[in-house]
Amino acid sequence: MRPVTIGVLSYQGTVIEHIKALSQLEGVTPMEVKTLPALQEVDGLILPGGESTTIAKLLNIFGLMEPLRQRILDGMPVWGTCAGEILLAGEILGEQPHLGVMDFAVRRNAYGRQIDSFTQYAPIQGISETPVELVFIRAPWIESVGEKAQVICRVNGHAVAARQDNMLATSFHPEFTRDLTVHRWFAQQVEQHKYQ
Numbered sequence: 001m002r003p004v005t006i007g008v009l010s011y012q013g014t015v016i017e018h019i020k021a022l023s024q025l026e027g028v029t030p031m032e033v034k035t036l037p038a039l040q041e042v043d044g045l046i047l048p049g050g051e052s053t054t055i056a057k058l059l060n061i062f063g064l065m066e067p068l069r070q071r072i073l074d075g076m077p078v079w080g081t082c083a084g085e086i087l088l089a090g091e092i093l094g095e096q097p098h099l100g101v102m103d104f105a106v107r108r109n110a111y112g113r114q115i116d117s118f119t120q121y122a123p124i125q126g127i128s129e130t131p132v133e134l135v136f137i138r139a140p141w142i143e144s145v146g147e148k149a150q151v152i153c154r155v156n157g158h159a160v161a162a163r164q165d166n167m168l169a170t171s172f173h174p175e176f177t178r179d180l181t182v183h184r185w186f187a188q189q190v191e192q193h194k195y196q
């Protein structure tokens with residue numbers, strides 16, 4: 001793979017786990033992103049799992065909410081896991097500040113509390129035909145989808161991943177597994193976008 005720099009938004013959450021996964025991919029330089037100069041350096045960005053209200057607050061405090069939204073709308077590949085998915089959602093049931101760039105609505109903590117966390121295996125359309133290990137921790141699900149977004153994974157009847165142009169959102173956490181399938185797929189998207 002040709003060299004790419006992939007950022008992980010690094011205020012809070014599963015930052016280290018994403019950095020570790022990315023550092024196992026040939027051609028990928030992972031980078032922590034907290035500030036505007038760092039955001040400008042990366043070719044793609046992961047929004048980690050964590051607490052979406054906290055991450056959104058810090059995006060506003062660091063002045064990154066608007067520049068990040070703009071970079072996404074300009075085509076930078078972005079992938080949000082769990083809290084990251086919530087930040088990307090066009091609508092959150094029970095409104096809170098977020099990026100709002102994808103055409104779906106999410107329900108936070110849809111599966112219940114921390115104790116209701118679980119693992120499942122399912123294929124992800126366009127990313128992996130073989131079932132992938134999916135880890136759900138106080139996860140959201142996608143409650144409804146608009147015309148622009150496409151649901152690419154379902155678990156127990158609920159939509160748990162969606163794509164739209166340069167954007168990917170997953171309710172689950174591939175960064176908590178040893179399976180690099182989704183990270184590898186995302187890195188390829190970043191490469192294609194950088195060298196197109």
Ligand code: GLN
Pocket residue numbers: 048049050051052053081082083084086108109137138139140
């Ligand atoms: N429940 C968290 C939120 O609403 C998300 C949990 C996670 O990222 N694992 O932001």
